[in-house]
Amino acid sequence: MREIIITSIKDEHILNQLNSCLEGKLTEEWGERILEFDNEIGKGTIRNIGFDWGVSLLDCNVTFHQNIKLIFRTTSVSPIEFIFISKGSFKYSEDDNEEYLDLEQYQNIIISPKRYAKKTFVFPKGRDLKVNFIRILRKDYLKKKNNNVTYLNELLLSVFNDEENSFPYTHGGSFSLKIEDQVKALDNVHDNGIIRSLSIEGRIYLILSLQLLEHHDFETNKSLPDALSRADIKKINTLSEYILDNISGHLSVEALAKESGLSPKKLQLGFKVLYSKTVNEYVRQLKLEISRDYLKNTDLSVSEIVYAIGIKSRSYFSKIFNDAYGILPTDYRKQLKSVGKIGIDR
Structure with missing residues (x-):
């Protein structure tokens, strides 16, 4: 040594x-x-x-x-x-x-x-x-x-x-x-x-x-529940990388549970404890963050971005984007073009 x-x-x-x-x-x-x-x-x-x-x-x-x-x-x-x-x-x-x-x-x-x-x-x-x-x-x-x-x-x-x-x-x-x-x-x-x-x-x-x-x-005894093992945590971390790599795919709780080898209940528990979000909330936030980067850094149309992040409805995408960031995606892109890059707090 x-x-x-x-x-x-x-x-x-x-x-x-x-x-x-x-x-x-x-x-x-x-x-x-x-x-x-x-x-x-x-x-x-x-x-x-x-x-x-x-x-x-x-x-x-x-x-x-x-x-x-x-x-x-x-x-x-x-x-x-x-x-x-x-x-x-x-x-x-x-x-x-x-x-x-x-x-x-x-x-x-x-x-x-x-x-x-x-x-x-x-x-x-x-x-x-x-x-x-x-x-x-x-x-x-x-x-x-x-x-x-x-x-x-x-x-x-x-x-x-x-x-x-x-x-x-x-x-x-x-x-x-x-x-x-x-x-x-x-x-x-x-x-x-x-x-x-x-x-x-x-x-x-x-x-x-x-x-x-x-x-x-x-x-204060509010630490990780006994129901989650270290192996479970590693599976959830690996799953978060899978979600990022497959953001346009089918990312339901059932599909992700099958991919990870965890039960849907344990999967939800893991995301709640580790990310303070449900699985669906985590996936939705990630989709929004990726869409924001597309709007900033690519010439993809809003419809193309919606497809790329696996959201079926453009109107639904506009709604959740506005709920999250206080601006419609089309207006966000217009502001980027008019004043350069603007910041949105995550």
């Missing part, structure tokens, strides 16, 4: 020390530092973006060719880390001992190791891994006006107020595809300059708020 030792909590130092071991290439643009590597150790991309008030993102999309043990050996107060795994899994130990915690795909994780502890992650070889670390330096964040940490539950508030890292904390919470959707949106920010920075920062705070909400629900 290859060991990588990190001796700093500062983002720029972490990436530099990772690069000295991974032997990749570091670039910087628009305030983002990106480490790319492809060699006998592994391949992938590690991205770091820092913001005000001690908030930063460390985004990893990697595959290692050998087992990697990443050890943080510092004397500084460690940040609180909000971790979400979109792909793969790995292990975590607060003090590099044999007691490892399994961190799994779609799981909401919060860690705050005790000061001087050797925070250790073990990444298995040959496994694709996509994971986000939202890191918060508590002293900096508490200086933020309207930080509102007093509204956190007592447990998490004590973690934020523990400025010396006197007490360790680990939360291995429920599984959420709602958070996964926002992580995908974060990865799909393709703007440049200030618009890109603001979009990424906004998405990070949205993901963070969802992780805090999951923590609250978990601690």
Whole structure:
């Protein structure tokens, strides 16, 4: 197993020390530092973006060719880390001992190791891994006006107020595809300059708020029902990709239940818990979002768009588009042409 030792909590130092071991290439643009590597150790991309008030993102999309043990050996107060795994899994130990915690795909994780502890992650070889670390330096964040940490539950508030890292904390919470959707949106920010920075920062705070909400629900026993297993969650995630790929097809609850191998009742439960929507509400929203993109980015007629998203009635499409966005699709396109692109909140 290859060991990588990190001796700093500062983002720029972490990436530099990772690069000295991974032997990749570091670039910087628009305030983002990106480490790319492809060699006998592994391949992938590690991205770091820092913001005000001690908030930063460390985004990893990697595959290692050998087992990697990443050890943080510092004397500084460690940040609180909000971790979400979109792909793969790995292990975590607060003090590099044999007691490892399994961190799994779609799981909401919060860690705050005790000061001087050797925070250790073990990444298995040959496994694709996509994971986000939202890191918060508590002293900096508490200086933020309207930080509102007093509204956190007592447990998490004590973690934020523990400025010396006197007490360790680990939360291995429920599984959420709602958070996964926002992580995908974060990865799909393709703007440049200030618009890109603001979009990424906004998405990070949205993901963070969802992780805090999951923590609250978990601690108040409002977490994932026992009727949904981890395998069920993965099936629903796969099904969401199927829906996107087959948006013009027959997407009834019965057809989707058959495709997923879940019962209609369990399928509805899964979408309600994970997306806060029924299956039909989820499909309808996705159709509307795709139609909006067609109106913006193609010359397809409204009738052609209606056909492409699998809606049989143009009048029905106009009605639900207007209900969702407060404007008819034909008027929306006219405004796009007259004043350039306009935004509609999802």
